[in-house]
Amino acid sequence: MASQFPRRALLKTAGSATAVLAAVALSLSGCSTGPAASDADSTASASAQFPVTIEHAFGETVIEKQPTRVATVSWVNDDVALALGVVPVGMPKVEWGGNEQGSTPWKDAALEDLGASIGTDKAPAMYSEADGINFTEIAKTTPDVILAAYSGLTEEDYKKLSEIAPVVAYPELAYGTPWQDSTALIGKALGKEDEAGKLIADTESVIKEKVAEYPQIEGKTYIYGNLEPASADGVNVYTANDNRPRFLSGIGMKLAPVVEELSKGSSEFYLPWSAEKANELDSDIFVTWVPDAATTDTITADPLLGQIPAIKNGALVADSNNTLTLSISAASPLSLPWSLDEFLPQLGAAADKVK
Template identity: 70%
Template sequence: MALSRLRAAAAAAAVLLSLTACSTGPAGGSSEGGTAAASDGAFPVTIKHAYGETVIDEQPERVATVSWVNDDVSLALGVVPVGMPKVEWGGNDNGSTPWKDAKLEELGAGAGSEKAPKQYSEADGIAFDEIAATEPDVILAAYSGLTQEDYDKLSKIAPVVAYPKTAYGTDWQTSTEMIGKALGKGAEAEELIASTEATVEEKAAQYPELAGKTFIYGNLDPAASDAVNVYTANDNRPKFLSSIGMKQADVVTEATGDSEEFFLPWSAEKANELDSDIFVTWVPSDKTKQQVLDDPLLGQIPAVEKGALVADSDNTLTLSISAASPLSLPWALDTFLPMLAEGAEAADAS
């Protein structure tokens, strides 16, 4: 997804490329929505996050979500939210994704069902009024870019599970742990994390050429004023590549230092310094990929020069990695890993 949009979303807490899907109504395993199974732990529970602590007195039955990932995790744990954001970038005609649709159908809450969540748009920011209308018991935002103002306003509606440290920086495992605790499904969350990691490991093992390869995950767009941006280890895209045995390039690690930012702007005049085996980027079309290859500055990126540019123009695939979740990752692996392997083979051949 385009970094300039992500940056604007973070700055305004508006999340222009949000995963918005679904709002009020019954959900989950009861007529009142939300929780599909009994609690595996005692309530109340206290969850620490960037804005302090949130106490949840009893197991939530009505769950609302904001931003990306949170709805996926809730669904993966068997809890259908009463309200969740529409997927407005990388989504389908349902305002959803293939992995989300499959899980909703499995839980008896597919499109048109009485249990289907309502959808609200986050194109202009958090949908406070529509979230309030769902009458939630808890609002999940473990992966989000909530500001203090957003958090305070949402907290007047229901207890809010905000991100632990960095906006848009929560890895899917931590999101799953936090949401599992909030929903009284801690043990199920642990099992979900373990099974998802096992799936990733099993699939990645089929591509041994990826092990140890250095990478840079960034955005390349010759037509933009900020033609080059690179994602830091704080972002979920590099986190995913690291999880399958690849290594972030030293040039990015050194430039990041102690920064908590999820990306770094990079001068196109210094593009030749972005040394790695593979460079991964989202592009709006194959035309843009060719423009990168032909650009006199971006074409000097070492991985680009040796044909190891992995340029993805599938918005849904990009979304599945950048907003990684226990539902999206298994869906993405059979497509994304072969693309990376092709880049690795090009690097080996150079």
């Protein structure tokens, strides 16, 4: 198991959900994959916005007219499209943290709301990215835009995809696009800038309301890392470039100074740390993921990892729910509201143990 999991490993390879998503979706009920008669004016207005130019890490992409066939790569991009009422013609299977359908609870809820549940005629084509970008299957969907605002595209990937359709690539860093920026970029590409702005505001409002139930979280320092006591890799910490720390900082916590310092000048989303210096990873709370509950006990009993201050104090959040880990790692306007009711209590319990 790679120590950068799930992000690196993914490169190689429900009633409550519906209720939470409905709160965000209510304001977007006017969005759809095709114009209804009552939406004629808004559709015409969206079309008038084109052509649009999207600037990104590989230059710029011009989208001549409002897309009607949308394909996506990586994670997040399909979530955003669905949250904006657009069903992709093609999207990747979720091969880590997903369900038997290669999807997630939040995706399933959104697809059902849009009348495109997996297994129905209107469902997106789903392709594997276990071996990287699936150029062949993407081309089969004949898209008129490919969304990769949050992704790890190489320049070669970008050029090959651009031969299929215009590509919305990430603005600066691979896997470094905040969910708000991904949403804004995709909204612009789809002619739904206003809807995207409202989606961002509504999602942030849902998060703020839920976080207010756990005031003990406010101001606590944290490190989000990966701990593997049985691996030579030992310890990795996620930098300020990653969406996991961004989420925690966004709800009022503070990235530990040791990681702030590591992040300076780095374009990486994680950095290795010697297990021999684990005791120097000082923070109030340490957050990680584990494959099972037994691994948590192994970590706390480890002679090196057990010396991490937060772990010594009992303030370890070790999540063994892969779907929950994915919802924070590949943060989106659909995944974050879904994650709150399970993740925030864990953070709150750890904050209660801070001395």
